[in-house]
Amino acid sequence: MALLITDECINCDVCEPECPNDAISQGDETYVINPDLCTECVGHYETSQCQEVCPVDCIIKDPAHEETPEQLKAKFERISAG
Numbered sequence: 001m002a003l004l005i006t007d008e009c010i011n012c013d014v015c016e017p018e019c020p021n022d023a024i025s026q027g028d029e030t031y032v033i034n035p036d037l038c039t040e041c042v043g044h045y046e047t048s049q050c051q052e053v054c055p056v057d058c059i060i061k062d063p064a065h066e067e068t069p070e071q072l073k074a075k076f077e078r079i080s081a082g
Contacts, residue, residue, distance in 0.1 A: 001072075002035035003048060004062035015050035015059065021079055024050060035065040042069065043076030 023037035
C-alpha cells in the first residue's frame with residue numbers, strides 16, 4: 001500500500017530527501033506522495049524512511065492504494081529497472 005501525507009503535515013522538509021524512489025514532492029499546501037513511486041521503502045530499507053523521520057506522524061498508509069508486500073516488491077523492481 002502506498003503512503004499518504006495527511007493535512008497535519010507541517011512542511012518541515014525532512015521526508016522528501018529520505019525517499020529512495022523520489023516519490024515525495026512539495027504539493028500546493030503540504031508534501032505529497034506519488035503512489036506510483038511509493039514502495040514503502042520495500043527493496044531499500046526494512047521500514048518506511050519518511051515515517052521514521054516525520055516529527056508529527058502525519059504519514060499513513062493510503063487506503064486508496066492498497067498493495068501487498070509482493071506488489072510493493074514488484075513495483076520496486078519495475079522502478080529500479082527503469
